[in-house]
Amino acid sequence: MTSELLINHTHGNLGLSPAGNLYFYDSELSEKISADVTEKIHSFFSVNHSVGLLRLGLTHFNESLPESLLFWQQFSQIFIAQICKHVSSENATIPDIEFPNDEINQLIFRAPFIRGIEYFNLDNAKLLWDGLHEALITELLSFDNNLESYLSAWHATWSTVGKVCFHLAENKKNEDYPFAFLATYTTGLSKNANAQHLALGTALETYAGKNNKSMLLSLLLPVHRAAEKSNFLKSMVDTGKIFKPQAWTAVDAHQFLKDIPLFEESGVMIRVPNWWDKTKPPRPEIKVTIGEKNESMVGLNSLLDFNVHYALPSGETLSEKEFYQLLTSTESLVQIKGQWVQVDSEKLNQVLSHWKSIESQVNNEGLSFAEGLRLLSGVSNMSFEDASPEVINTWSTMIEGGFLQSTLSKLRNPGNTDEKTFEEIFKKYLNAQLRPYQLRGVQWLWWLYNLKLGGCLADDMGLGKTIQVISLLLLIKHNNLKTKPHLLILPASLVGNWQAEINKFAPSLSIYIAHGSNKEDKPSLTANDLIITTYGMINRLDWLSETAWDIVIGDEAQAIKNPAAKQTRAVKSLKSNVRFVLTGTPIENRLLDLWSLFDFVAPGLLGSHKAFADYGKKTVKENNDHGLFYAAIRKLVNPYILRRLKSDKKIISDLPDKxxxxxxxxxxxxxxxxxxxxxxxxxxxxxxxxxxxxxxxxxxxxxxxxxxxxxxxxxxxxxxxxxxxxxxxxxxxxxxxxxxxxxxxxxxxxxxxxxxxxxxxxxxxxxxxxxxxxxxxxxxxxxxxxxxxxxxxxxxxxxxxxxxxxxxxxxxxxxxxxxxxxxxxxxxxxxxxxxxxxxxxxxxxxxxxxxxxxxxxxxxxxxxxxxxxxxxxxxxxxxxxxxxxxxxxxxxxxxxxxxxxxxxxxx
Known part of the structure; x- marks a missing residue:
């Protein structure tokens, strides 16, 4: 992709266009960066956005970058890391690599709230990825197509020196030395394209002689680099044990496993038993199940059950006695029930204390639906100082119980409702044929309504948010579920549109316009299905705030995005069973807007504004990672947002040309x-x-x-x-x-x-x-x-x-x-x-x-x-x-x- 990028040297943020192209934009909320760094970044992109993105990933800056630049730098670095992971010094050209779907999916979920992030999907990511590949081919022309030279020219850490491999295997026949170690080096590829290995000790013979000294030094360079970082490996190099097979105790094996990141960043390849994952080593876990059954009521205040139990990585449960045996172990790598697990008694005790404290609080006060969701997403008011969030996430797992899993599944994938009931009511009372995606939207609203939960219908303009809400009101009325009146709040300019749509598509719904031109006193609420008013009238008609409503719906909900505004406070103070908002504006562009919308839709779900901001600062400070915060927020709010874009492949085929x-x-x-x-x-x-x-x-x-x-x-x-x-x-x-x-x-x-x-x-x-x-x-x-x-x-x-x-x-x-x-x-x-x-x-x-x-x-x-x-x-x-x-x-x-x-x- 080589389309020209819009350059403006006053702009310090990178956004993504609907077509999947990057462009610079300015934001008053973004961090400021120096003129030198700004100039350098813009010079990268002056060729085209693919070359700019590649160079952004290759460059180390000595100052903090705005979140948007950091995010796109991270995407670029995933590509570069994949290239380095597959390169060899014998073939320094670009290797063929697969697009890492899982890793990019995780990146999408952890993405910051920046301009155009809603368009960052796997399809657009693949286009950007292909653009990086084309850019790299072009850049290599100036380096005689030598990838190693090119990457080294940008930064030493990209140097490709990965020919040595450390192997660790279980030795089940020896209880005293249950592990075996061997260092090898690759000599080439077999006919099946598998790496061919020889013991590292043979390299001393193969490269003997002055003429081969440089080759031997090049081969051992990553080992010596790793030995400078790992005392465990240094002792093996100093004694020469690195060149011979070794029998190891569990203590030796654990020390080696802990240092794997040091070896890999030095360029050494690692082969270990498949039960070990360096990013998430096998550990005994404290498993917390939330919402196996619904204790009482519906809505955000309904109560969920809370259970703590123990398990191995395989899922096999541990009794309390077995778990406490692990807690008292003095070894760091322990075998239990035939499985090797990493144990840190101090951290396990901290995490156990944390969950036992919460369990005690739940037993005394109960666990609300909203608080259960906050716990699951990591955004909870129930915080204790026993352990850091990182330690808690490492040594424990929270699970959606049966009831909660079923509820959230229906919110994420509406469509399992009683379609016969829908069909009968719509055939008789709705003068329109809903498109498939609109029917799914109605099912989603219907499910939220019955659970007494709020939601945000954020479909693109023109996809029919109005007809979906009208359909919901018909379902409520003709299922005889309406016990209180509904209230619709909107800008004055939309009153006529809604009135015309209801009269056209659902004439059985009776409506009353509570407007400045309507001087009547409080209307008969039982005689009307829907009261329509404007945001400006909420403070002018006292009976609107005095009435207990069934549903309160806010159209063009950006009208309440400013939490400090008098109008916003008035709307949020309304009494209702359920609240919905409608908006065609992207709600992920600004974090404060998202909080304000959910403060209306689901009061308390994101906590107070101060608590929300404090949690974000604390998470970033403790983890040095904004992505954890954004991922937690998305996990919490996603079930309550339904957003379909006109560009979605499943939607565009269902729409007319105009x-x-x-x-x-x-x-x-x-x-x-x-x-x-x-x-x-x-x-x-x-x-x-x-x-x-x-x-x-x-x-x-x-x-x-x-x-x-x-x-x-x-x-x-x-x-x-x-x-x-x-x-x-x-x-x-x-x-x-x-x-x-x-x-x-x-x-x-x-x-x-x-x-x-x-x-x-x-x-x-x-x-x-x-x-x-x-x-x-x-x-x-x-x-x-x-x-x-x-x-x-x-x-x-x-x-x-x-x-x-x-x-x-x-x-x-x-x-x-x-x-x-x-x-x-x-x-x-x-x-x-x-x-x-x-x-x-x-x-x-x-x-x-x-x-x-x-x-x-x-x-x-x-x-x-x-x-x-x-x-x-x-x-x-x-x-x-x-x-x-x-x-x-x-x-x-x-x-x-x-x-x-x-x-x-x-x-």
Whole structure:
């Protein structure tokens, strides 16, 4: 992969794009690095991102790097380590190595919360891996294709000197000396490509003579390096025992096994019995089982059982008596029940004391579902000073019991619910056919609801989060499970969308809009299935906080990501059985946002904000590894997050080429005033009985005026700074584009008004933090082609604003995932032609088409007209399907333009 990397020398973080390419970005939260290091790193990537990634892994820096750079350096170093592990001095070119799926999977799970990390999967990792391989081939051209020379030039630790091998085997016939040791060296490969070994002592004979002295020194170099680090090996080298077979006691064998990392980092290969794993030596374990059965209730406060027992690495259980025999052993390598295990009596006693203390606390207070999950993930408030987290993780294992395992399995893999019940209810009450992934989402929500647990539905925009929630509400209602009302909280701009979706797909659900324009007192909660309100109303209507709700749902949940905000605190104080949040924004980009969301969804699951932060600092300090903290958090929250991406192979095949949606916008008070004034003036002028071409001109001028007012009051007034809070469309555009920006996607914005394009450009540049592009009828053909080419580049501008007619033909803009019709042409053919710029034959991504419509205005009425299945009057629809309002009667025209203030009002 050699695509060009976007370079900006003020940026010190590496992010991953949806296409799997690396790019630099800036973050106020990241650690600062020196100008010299920044310059060096950027120089690495100036060739291409594969060469840069390879050099990043090869380089040792004398200062701390930002987490994103450390993470990608670690990925690169896995590749380099695999190369070194397979290289030999006889063949110093690049060996063929397999992609380490398991190791990369572990890296993905331990990844920090950085930009684009949701796109780091095995497929994209393999692309980056292949890019590293290609980069290495290119780099070796300057070193005569000598891998050893190339790696040594970067850092001595990459030197490949791995020809000597130490072998340890069991000697079961001798109880006093139960182990045997032999050092060998490789002479080549057999016909079956297996390494051929000779005893190291024969090398003294093979390389005898002055002419072979350098070869012998080269062969023994890794042994001497290892002897400098290991006193045990040094004594063998000094006495010459290293060149002879040895019979060893268990004490000798254990000393050797402990020093294996020193041998390997010096370049010595190791062969030991398969029961020994240097990263996790065989040890007796204290096994803790949590949640074998559910003691009481449901929800995060339900109680789980807690049991401590003992076992060998093979899984064979140990009695308490057998375990205490190990605790009192003076040997470090002990054989019990035919198995060799490493024993550290001091650490075992510390860990046993730790779990016995927790067991005592559980027996007195019980273990809640939430606390059980925290223990399993390693993020627990139940901490004791008996042992460090590292020692606890080394000498004990926590296991999900039967009940808990079954519960979490259904959360991770929804789909085992009663599909017959679902089918019967949906067939009767849901006016839609759920796609397979949507049905799985409903099953997941249903399972959480029945367990009285909260969750975060974080599907990509356009995958149907709304229909999934509506389906859940239908299941609750028609299974007669609703005992309390449900509450939906959302931005004011989404009220119309939800109302329209429910009326269209689930008319049996009764709803009440608790909004600023609705002055009634507290409604009948038993008569309504769902109360819909806005985030801003939570503090204004006391009965919302006084009511005990069944489900509280927060849509566009980024509205509560700031834990200190008054609005966030008010929402989190609501009383409910279950809480869900919906968001299309990546929730792994910022750790604080994740905590705040879960503080609402599952209060206490991540602890208080201070406890959460303190735990992170403590974990990193004790282990010098951010990955352990991130892995623990992911393990804890993953069962409560369902996120499907449009790029997922299982999803994209299930989606149409484009998904069109009506995006409803409200009017500001100034827009309402100007709109109503225009309606009144038009009515007066129509009373003057103007006929013919004059009437058509009058009507056309007012239709244009209504459109301009709906866009922004200052477009009609012709002055002002286009403040976004004065326009419902600008507010909705901001909400949409903030998500698109977070997703690193691109958008086309169509408008028929050239005069509003500069304001839109300025507005979107602030949102995307980057400049965009625009095109209208006055753009030259040469400049038009240049801008299209810029937009199509992966790291090109994120938005493109086009006048509808100028941008409707002759352009290929398939880099866009979103199309927004900011205002409407009222001619479906023209709009469709413009939309088609974003997808063509061979397009591999679903395109979302957002058609902005101001509620309660002529825009909503025309949209209903265009979507009506009735046979439309030829007086209204021309032969080209364009709406022709100049030809209808005065009464029909006024009915069409009259404002429905209740539907249009923002607050």
């Amino acid at each position: 998904t069109e949606m009506q995006t409803y916008c409200t009017l500001s008070k100034q827009q309402i005033g100007l709109y109503q004034q225009a309606v009144n003036e038009l009515a007066l002028k129509l009373e003057q009985e103007i006929d013919g071409i004059n009437r058509r001109g009058l009507v056309m001028s007012y239709l244009l005026r209504f459109k301009q007012i709906c866009n922004h009051p200052n477009q009609w007034l012709g002055h002002g700074d286009y403040a976004h809070e004065l326009s419902g469309k600008f507010l909705r555009l901001k909400e949409l584009c903030e998500i698109i920006s977070e997703k690193q996607e691109k958008v086309l914005v169509f408008t028929q008004f050239r005069e509003i394009i500069p304001a839109l450009c300025t507005f979107l540049s602030d949102i995307f933090k980057r400049e965009g592009l625009y095109l209208h009828g006055q753009t030259t053909i040469k400049e038009r082609a240049k801008r299209v080419e810029q937009f199509q580049e992966e790291q090109g501008p994120p938005f493109f604003i086009l006048s509808l007619k100028a941008g409707g033909t002759g352009l290929n803009l398939t880099a866009a995932s979103h199309v927004i019709h900011f205002d409407r042409w009222w001619n479906p053919a023209v709009e469709n032609q413009a939309t088609d710029r974003a997808f063509r034959i061979g397009q591999k991504k679903n395109v979302l088409v957002h058609k902005f419509i101001c509620r309660g205005t002529i825009e909503e009425k025309i949209d209903s007209l265009l979507n009506s299945k009735k046979v439309l009057s030829s007086e209204i629809m021309g032969q080209d399907n364009e709406v022709k309002l100049t030809e209808i009667s005065d009464k029909e025209l006024l009915n069409m333009v009259t404002l429905d203030i209740h539907r249009a009002l923002t607050e």
